[in-house]
Amino acid sequence: MSVFTPVSRAELEQFLHRFELGELVDFRGIDGGSENSNFFVTCEGGEFVLTLVERGPVNELAFFVALLECLHQAALPVPYAIPDRQGQAIGSLNGRPALLQPCLPGSHVQQPDASHCSAVGDILARLHAVSADCGLARKTDRGVEWMQHEAALLRQSASGDASALLDEALHALEQFASFRPALPQAVLHADLFRDNVMFEGHELTGVIDFYNAASGSTLYDVAISVNDWCLDDANQLDPARTDALLKAYAAHRPFTNVEAECWPHMLRIAALRFWLSREIAARAHAEHEGVLIKDPDHFQAILANHRRVEVELPVSG
CATH class of the missing domain: 3.90.1200.10 (Aminoglycoside phosphotransferase (APH), C-terminal lobe)
Known part of the structure; x- marks a missing residue:
């Protein structure tokens, strides 16, 4: 499993208290990542993806958040950073910048036509x-x-x-x-x-x-x-x-x-x-x-x- 920075349930629950998403139901690491740590997170308020950014300068995260918001506002099917109660889209978890985004529907195609x-x-x-x-x-x-x-x-x-x-x-x-x-x-x-x-x-x-x-x-x-x-x-x-x-x-x-x-x-x-x-x-x-x-x-x-x-x-x- 490609999770570089482990997260415990207690640590994740503390992080999620900043959001209006209800209680944590379940979470698990996502296979296949080669650069960042990603987790599927299920809360009472829905399904989400948590990303801990492992590579790149932290000050560039604002660019990614702004880009995804721009694409989201144009009705493109992209994830976007969910702001917490204070309106902050970029958080921190276990010493890593953290973004929480909606989980998009669908699955990957391995044999495209x-x-x-x-x-x-x-x-x-x-x-x-x-x-x-x-x-x-x-x-x-x-x-x-x-x-x-x-x-x-x-x-x-x-x-x-x-x-x-x-x-x-x-x-x-x-x-x-x-x-x-x-x-x-x-x-x-x-x-x-x-x-x-x-x-x-x-x-x-x-x-x-x-x-x-x-x-x-x-x-x-x-x-x-x-x-x-x-x-x-x-x-x-x-x-x-x-x-x-x-x-x-x-x-x-x-x-x-x-x-x-x-x-x-x-x-x-x-x-x-x-x-x-x-x-x-x-x-x-x-x-x-x-x-x-x-x-x-x-x-x-x-x-x-x-x-x-x-x-x-x-x-x-």
């Missing part, structure tokens, strides 16, 4: 439309400079095809730098994987885990999503699912010619980012029993497959 991917493209475009105008900004701590630094470090111990892949990925980062000024910008989710989206059947009911959200090129967010939702069993892009996601996105915000030219580079960069972060996490938690360690080789394989990108962006005209 084209309709699921279309729904993801739709919600991502709507999210970008709202976040581009919300007046919020945050610099990511895992951007181009971070990737260049970490790829160079990994390159020192890599060999064979891994070494060649890193050289190619570093070249993709250099190419992206020339495109970046002309690419549309917004606040990105930056982690829109299958385990961060909820469905009831084919209806998308929630988007969760915004703790990697940051300002950036919207195309990067699209590439991150495609690299998870649209892969076949060989870690190659499935044309039907990729086309469904991209066309649903483009129905809200058409892609530009510059984005189409940058698309292969962006797919590689999105794969590189998660290859690197998973390598770092695997090394950091190798001896920590119970911590979910996601396989970095998965994204190394995706990056290798993106040496040839045959699914193009749908650009009209």
Whole structure:
């Protein structure tokens, strides 16, 4: 179970006394987290998710709270921080910043089809439309400079095809730098994987885990999503699912010619980012029993497959 900071029932009851939610009924840690500690919490007043933030500076939590409130006010299906009796949305529990949010309905889809991917493209475009105008900004701590630094470090111990892949990925980062000024910008989710989206059947009911959200090129967010939702069993892009996601996105915000030219580079960069972060996490938690360690080789394989990108962006005209 991926709970880095344990919480006892008595500690949680004391924390919940700040809210108008009634008495605690039950709670349990949530499996699958790799960065924060999360708990399902049942109170007389409903079902909630408690997050203890384990990574990142505390002063940035106000950004996440404001972003989610902005998206919530735009009627997007996202969690939002519940304020306590004093109107405070950010609390503290066992030395960690704590957020209490409503539990969204639905479950994760492990085998998405084209309709699921279309729904993801739709919600991502709507999210970008709202976040581009919300007046919020945050610099990511895992951007181009971070990737260049970490790829160079990994390159020192890599060999064979891994070494060649890193050289190619570093070249993709250099190419992206020339495109970046002309690419549309917004606040990105930056982690829109299958385990961060909820469905009831084919209806998308929630988007969760915004703790990697940051300002950036919207195309990067699209590439991150495609690299998870649209892969076949060989870690190659499935044309039907990729086309469904991209066309649903483009129905809200058409892609530009510059984005189409940058698309292969962006797919590689999105794969590189998660290859690197998973390598770092695997090394950091190798001896920590119970911590979910996601396989970095998965994204190394995706990056290798993106040496040839045959699914193009749908650009009209």
